[in-house]
Amino acid sequence: MKFFNLIYSLFFRSNFFPIVFILTVIGIFWYLIAIPMNTEKVERKFKNLNSTEKIIQSWNLEKPKLPTPHQIVKEIVNTVFFKKISSKRSLVYHGWITLEATLAGFFLGTVLGILLALGIVHNKAMDLSLMPWVIASQTVPILAIAPMIIVVMNSVGVTGLLPKAIISMYLSFFPVVVGMVKGLRSPDQIQIDQMRTWSASSNQLLWKLRFPSSVPYLFASLKVGIAASLVGAIVGELPSGAIAGLGARMLAGTYYGQTIMIWSALFAAAFLAAFLVITINFIQNYTLKKMAILT
Amino acid sequence: MISVKDVDLIFETNDGPVHALKDVSLEVEEGDFVSFIGPSGCGKTTLLRAIAALEIPTKGHLTINGKSPDDARIDREYGYVFQAAGLYPWRTVEGNIKLPLEIMGYSQTEKKERIQKVIELVELKGFEKKFPWQLSGGMQQRASIARALAFDANILLMDEPFGALDEIVRDRLNSELLDLWMQTKKTICFVTHSIPEAVFLSTKIVVMSPRPGRITDVIKSTLPNKRELNIRDSQEFIKIAQRVREGLKSGHQDEVL
Numbered sequence: 285m286k287f288f289n290l291i292y293s294l295f296f297r298s299n300f301f302p303i304v305f306i307l308t309v310i311g312i313f314w315y316l317i318a319i320p321m322n323t324e325k326v327e328r329k330f331k332n333l334n335s336t337e338k339i340i341q342s343w344n345l346e347k348p349k350l351p352t353p354h355q356i357v358k359e360i361v362n363t364v365f366f367k368k369i370s371s372k373r374s375l376v377y378h379g380w381i382t383l384e385a386t387l388a389g390f391f392l393g394t395v396l397g398i399l400l401a402l403g404i405v406h407n408k409a410m411d412l413s414l415m416p417w418v419i420a421s422q423t424v425p426i427l428a429i430a431p432m433i434i435v436v437m438n439s440v441g442v443t444g445l446l447p448k449a450i451i452s453m454y455l456s457f458f459p460v461v462v463g464m465v466k467g468l469r470s471p472d473q474i475q476i477d478q479m480r481t482w483s484a485s486s487n488q489l490l491w492k493l494r495f496p497s498s499v500p501y502l503f504a505s506l507k508v509g510i511a512a513s514l515v516g517a518i519v520g521e522l523p524s525g526a527i528a529g530l531g532a533r534m535l536a537g538t539y540y541g542q543t544i545m546i547w548s549a550l551f552a553a554a555f556l557a558a559f560l561v562i563t564i565n566f567i568q569n570y571t572l573k574k575m576a577i578l579t
Numbered sequence: 580m581i582s583v584k585d586v587d588l589i590f591e592t593n594d595g596p597v598h599a600l601k602d603v604s605l606e607v608e609e610g611d612f613v614s615f616i617g618p619s620g621c622g623k624t625t626l627l628r629a630i631a632a633l634e635i636p637t638k639g640h641l642t643i644n645g646k647s648p649d650d651a652r653i654d655r656e657y658g659y660v661f662q663a664a665g666l667y668p669w670r671t672v673e674g675n676i677k678l679p680l681e682i683m684g685y686s687q688t689e690k691k692e693r694i695q696k697v698i699e700l701v702e703l704k705g706f707e708k709k710f711p712w713q714l715s716g717g718m719q720q721r722a723s724i725a726r727a728l729a730f731d732a733n734i735l736l737m738d739e740p741f742g743a744l745d746e747i748v749r750d751r752l753n754s755e756l757l758d759l760w761m762q763t764k765k766t767i768c769f770v771t772h773s774i775p776e777a778v779f780l781s782t783k784i785v786v787m788s789p790r791p792g793r794i795t796d797v798i799k800s801t802l803p804n805k806r807e808l809n810i811r812d813s814q815e816f817i818k819i820a821q822r823v824r825e826g827l828k829s830g831h832q833d834e835v836l
Contacts, residue, residue: 472663472665474661474662474663474665475665475667477628477633477659477661478659478661478665479682480632480633480652481631481632481633481652481657481658481659482655482678482679482682482683482730483652483653483655483682483683484682488682492678492681492682493667496667496669575669576668576669576671576710577668577669
């Protein structure tokens with residue numbers, strides 16, 4: 285009976301089986317689509333293969349058009365666990381370079397976003413003037429701006445982490461501004477009036493009411509912001525001819541036709557993003573529980 | 580003591596000016612329990628908010644213990660209880676009551692003493708560490724009253740504090756509020772739209788009518804200060820309630836129906 289309960293809850297209560305199911309479907313689809321995509325190359329490379337051998341070869345090419353999951357997993361395992369972390373062939377090394385820029389940019393973006401939101405909420409002129417610019421900033425494609433930032437900063441001698449962090453900041457401040465403006469304005473009129481009847485200063489209003497009220501909104505924004513930060517850091521590595529980082533890894537892969545390398549960097553980036561979002565989610569749950577907002 | 584003289588209050592809205600209060604004059608003596616009753620839009624809440632310096636009269640004079648509303652607020656002459664309890668969900672009952680004390684900069688020991696005192700006063704002992712969502716609506720409103728009492732203001736302004744509660748809870752809180760008023764000798768201004776509530780609680784009932792918001796009648800209650808719930812069946816209670824009802828009706832006469 286206990287066993288059945290366990291199965292039942294795995295199927296209908298947790299998201300374990302749904303996730304496994306979707307992954308399986310994607311995997312099957314992936315292997316199927318890899319066959320026609322890679323056949324041309326197989327036929328060029330090998331002669332006189334029967335169809336079964338063709339299929340197996342199409343899943344195991346050295347430079348396939350579409351690498352298969354097991355090739356990517358093998359490459360990731362290989363470059364994560366069997367290379368020295370300091371080596372340029374280690375995915376951990378490249379991942380760390382990107383993570384550094386991501387975290388720096390995320391921090392800068394969060395601070396900038398909160399400051400702008402405070403300005404918008406507290407200053408009528410900023411409220412009326414700033415938001416259109418904030419929105420406009422996000423309509424410009426980051427791919428167009430990123431090279432300019434890199435080049436301009438390069439010309440004044442700033443290279444490495446900072447230009448990438450700035451691009452990350454550019455992407456991640458936006459959700460924080462939007463979320464925090466909404467969060468800081470989320471207290472009821474009654475609660476604000478109440479503070480007034482106690483002659484609270486605007487500082488007290490901010491720290492005792494507006495800021496605590498905004499915490500749930502802040503976390504929602506941070507989750508979007510950190511993912512955007514990672515995208516920013518990777519994009520920042522593309523045009524700079526950077527030699528390290530997940531973006532550089534993808535770029536190098538494109539140059540040399542190393543599709544497996546591109547895909548493994550892509551997956552590494554995806555795992556990194558998932559890890560970062562989960563981390564923030566964890567901090568959020570802890571904080572909101574501590575604050576007794578989440579019960 | 581609250582003194583209101585010829586107060587006009589006009590809201591500018593998109594649909595043109597709204598005359599929320601017109602020629603309102605009123606004296607509230609120390610220790611009075613004054614109820615403001617009338618249909619919605621009669622300006623009873625606006626009047627209370629004007630006393631609390633949350634709205635500024637367009638014309639006329641308003642003093643609280645001889646001071647302007649703003650000075651009275653700064654000198655903590657009144658506590659205000661709103662329609663909704665407005666408790667902070669991330670603070671316990673104790674933490675919520677502590678909030679105004681923190682803002683006003685009371686010392687640690689004084690905060691403790693005062694919280695203890697008002698929690699006993701509103702009968703929330705044992706619930707200090709509970710969060711608002713763990714309390715019933717009536718208990719939340721009691722915590723809200725405790726919070727308004729915590730800093731010892733002489734005047735308590737209450738804006739339909741029991742409006743959202745069911746009748747059984749409301750009856751109970753009404754008698755508790757009367758006890759509290761007798762114990763603390765505070766001056767209370769109480770906005771309501773319930774005739775029995777107004778008659779049961781008040782020493783003075785101010786009947787108001789809308790468009791423009793104005794006072795149509797001020798009734799001095801002849802009931803004794805000490806009241807039990809069953810006073811509502813007495814002849815005298817019914818007589819006062821009748822007069823309130825007539826006052827409300829006459830305010831509607833000039834309205835196109």
